[in-house]
Amino acid sequence: VLSAGVSVKMNVLLMVPPLLVLVVGGTRCTTSLAALAAAAAVQLALGYPFLATYPAEYIARAFEFSRQFVYFWSVNWKFVPEEVFLSRPFALGLLAAHIAALLTMAHRRWTAHSGGFFPRFIVDWAARLPADAPADASVADVTPAHVAGVMLEGNFVGILFARSMHYQFYTWYFHSLPLLLWRCDFPGGNPARLVLLLAVEYCWNVYPSTAASSALLTAAHATVFAALCYSRTPAAVAVANVQGYTISKQSKEAAVGGNLPGSGNGDGASDDVDG
Template identity: 35%
Template sequence: MVRVPDFMNQLFRMRSRGLLSGLSVLLAEFPLVMAIIARVPYTEIDWTAYMEQVQLFLSGVRNYKELVGCTGPLVYPGGHVLLYTILYYLTNGGNNILLAQGIFAVVYCTCVFTVGLILRTVRAPLYLYGLLILSKRLHSIFILRLFNDSFNSLFAALAILFACNKRFFWASIMLSLACSVKMSSLLYFPSYFVILLQAVGPKKTWLHAFLIVLIQVAVSLPFISYFSNYWLQAFDFGRMFDYTWTVNWRFVSKELFESNIFSTGLLLIHISFVLIFAFTRWNRITKAGPIAMTKSMLTLKPLQPVTAMTPQFILTALAASNLLGIVCSRSLHYQFYAWFAWYTPYLMYQAGFNAIMVIGLSMLQEHAWNVFPSTVSSSILAVSIPALTLAKLYQSTDNRIRS
């Protein structure tokens, strides 16, 4: 007779070896998504503002300072405008909410399937697939609120999938498209360029950088007449956030939250940890330090690899780079959960947590992001769980990446 502990141990160790796992998750998602659309009321937050801004764009307004909706000015890059212009036409000026929800349901299911393919590529344990469909907050972001984070997340997931399969040309395109919708995907770039330099060499890394910038320039062309206003508003790194909506910093005072000292401190912490990870973890393929990498980029001489670059390494580096930015973020709003929630269970697994811990921490993280309005305790969880994951990841990946 098989003992229950042995059975559970084997269950948690099972890994995906084909498309069946991803398809199974998708089949489980489809009826759930349909039920949510049918039974849970749509919540108006930004959709109307998006449509109002698109309407102004279609009327000929090209100055970003004049593209204003009911919730404020347009603060997203040109890719967002182009995507929501398409949605404007498809949904009768934004009035057909049910059709819009159907479109976002397709985007959500595509994102789930893409992340499933990523997990298959890195041979992740099967229980991580189950965590993909259990998030109330992710369903809400995509299907009930129609946020642009949905498209941003999909493009980022496609970029990661291509990168894990070493299709870096397409990875660069998708990552740039993600940034053209929302600049949050810039958080991937520190590890992405370290990966590129080690994988394809300095010459091709420069070409990838040019390709990424070229796409950003292309989506900005409709606003070329007011170029400075476009770049300052679409990529506003000094934007102030409202304490009312913060998910992650409720446990600090409003005065500290709004201070320059706080934002500057977070930026310095972020830069410091990115450099630490870049030159002690993400450089493991060549063991190159900052001087060697800089010299390689300037002289165009490739670095010499000392070990193979695996999909597991690529996903871990990209997801960690993104999560570092999340932990040090000036403020996180509820829809920002879509930026990172897909990959934290895998990082927890790579950090060495057992299955029970991964599931437990993932549930606590989900709970923190479903408390509205945020509280002191929920914001502590929202910060401490990814911070703990990164600390444990740094410690456990000193010598190896789990495969």
């Protein structure tokens, strides 16, 4: 499905990193490879009429990562001077920040319930690779809500560090903002969430965009990202609750067992010795 979506609009590629974390971490290695092969097959099938006639032109234009954006239409970087916006160092800096943010989310959010990305996720995958072993239950046993959250968070990270956001690009993520905001822990609670929603909506309705509206939009995006990074996912909270319950139960059982006659502790044991 995702591969078919990429054939329609390339922004779907923003969801590939979180999808890889879910698939690679939650399935056997052969299953992961089969999924990647299926995605490639979809691309080849849909692009066959063009690949069979003008392959070089199709590949060059269908996945044009080097194309230059028009500064006038940028909604998110108008506070940056145009010469900086068009420069290669700016593009590479955004790419580096995007990768760093994805790794941060992978560690603090997407795999937090199973021990984190560094090093638990990587070590587990490397250990399973030779024998094609199944994933650990704590990694594979996730809910549909967790999957949706991971995918939408990965998409949002791409939005934050996008080279340029034009007005129609708001459709990429506006529908996910309520979910993302209510998955965050905000000091101000719901009022703070509503303020951020209104701020983002306001910025997208300023035409043409200004330095102030772009700065406000980027600040709102960065605030949501920071809140996501420092908030625990529902999956991580559930695991912590189970672990806390287990530890509490074991402690109570140990305390009760320590007071039983003949246990070697407490008054009961002393009575046995004295007798």
